[in-house]
Amino acid sequence: MKFLKVLAVCITVLGMSTVAMADTLKDVKAKGYIQAGVNGDLFGFGKADENGVWKGLDVDCARAVSTAVFGSPDKIKFTPLTAKTRFTALQSGEIDVLFRNCTQTLSRDTSYGLDFAVVNYYDGQGFLVRKDLGVKSAKELDGASICVLPGTTTEMNAADFFRSNNIKMNPVVIENTAELAKAFFAGRCDALTSDASQLAGTRAVAPNANDYMILPDIISKEPLAPAVRHG
Numbered sequence: 356m357k358f359l360k361v362l363a364v365c366i367t368v369l370g371m372s373t374v375a376m377a378d379t380l381k382d383v384k385a386k387g388y389i390q391a392g393v394n395g396d397l398f399g400f401g402k403a404d405e406n407g408v409w410k411g412l413d414v415d416c417a418r419a420v421s422t423a424v425f426g427s428p429d430k431i432k433f434t435p436l437t438a439k440t441r442f443t444a445l446q447s448g449e450i451d452v453l454f455r456n457c458t459q460t461l462s463r464d465t466s467y468g469l470d471f472a473v474v475n476y477y478d479g480q481g482f483l484v485r486k487d488l489g490v491k492s493a494k495e496l497d498g499a500s501i502c503v504l505p506g507t508t509t510e511m512n513a514a515d516f517f518r519s520n521n522i523k524m525n526p527v528v529i530e531n532t533a534e535l536a537k538a539f540f541a542g543r544c545d546a547l548t549s550d551a552s553q554l555a556g557t558r559a560v561a562p563n564a565n566d567y568m569i570l571p572d573i574i575s576k577e578p579l580a581p582a583v584r585h586g
Contacts, residue, residue: 379586380424383451388430391417392450395435396533398556400456409433413454416475416581420452437530438504442467445584453582456553458508463582471580479573480512481551483558486568488545493572497522499545502535504528512575513548546570550577 383389393401393413400411418428434450445453446468456478459471482493482501490496493516501524503510510528517524527544529535536557539547547554554569561567 379451379584383424387425388432389417389421389424389452390432390434390450391420392434392436392441392444392453392455393417394455394532395433396531396536397456397553398560399552400556401433401435401454403433412476413456413581417452417454420581437532439506439530442469445469445582448584451583456550456579457582458550458577459580459582460508468585469582470585471582474578474580476552476579478550478552478577478579480509480548480575480577481554481573482570483539483547483549483554483567484545484570486566490570493546493570493574494520494522496524496546498525500525500527500543502527502529502539502544502547504532504535504549505530508575508577509549516574550579 393409393411395401395403397411401409401413402411403409414433417431417433421431422428424430434444436444436450436453436455438455441453441455441457442463444450453469456476458478459474463469464471482496484490484496496517501513503513503526505528510526513524513526527538529538532553536547538544539557540561547557549557551569551573558564558567558569
């Protein structure tokens with residue numbers, strides 16, 4: 356009897372998920388496009404060029420979904436989101452799918468009500484510094500000011516790294532990716548920490564790229580994947 360009750364619950368949940376998925380696809384087809392959440396400020400992942408054309412890995416993945424649904428890569432609209440607003444936008448239905456260099460974690464899957472698709476980029480967190488700072492390792496950043504995005508695994512990983520190595524950091528927290536990079540290049544912080552790919556993209560568009568270096572330390576594992584709502 357207990358087994359039958361569990362089976363009935365599973366069938367009910369499966370049925371609800373199938374209906375939810377069908378409704379989402381139906382809604383997307385009805386409006387004629389997919390609303391995709393992207394970074395908007397990250398070279399190589401999601402950023403519009405000088406002509407307003409969106410480019411990057413996440414953008415291309417979003418276009419692949421558009422092709423699968425509509426047979427065309429252009430049935431899509433992009434919504435630039437910050438690290439802080441990306442999950443709320445997905446939960447609220449403002450976007451249909453999140454493509455924003457987003458780390459897949461168990462807590463996000465469960466507490467945020469998200470499902471992550473296949474990982475499209477394996478990354479790890481690092482540090483970007485000015486060469487004239489004279490450091491060769493992140494462990495030499497004791498007492499340094501660190502630019503970091505709020506509400507991210509990056510913020511937590513940095514705190515754990517400095518604490519476990521018995522060194523101190525002074526966080527400079529700015530919500531917007533572009534503004535965070537500007538703060539770093541303006542000298543408001545000694546180092547910028549994020550996924551190594553994001554640091555490479557940020558360095559690539561720096562005023563004087565050769566003045567900066569990514570330290571060899573990789574302090575985390577960051578599997579990046581698109582996300583949708585449960586169901």
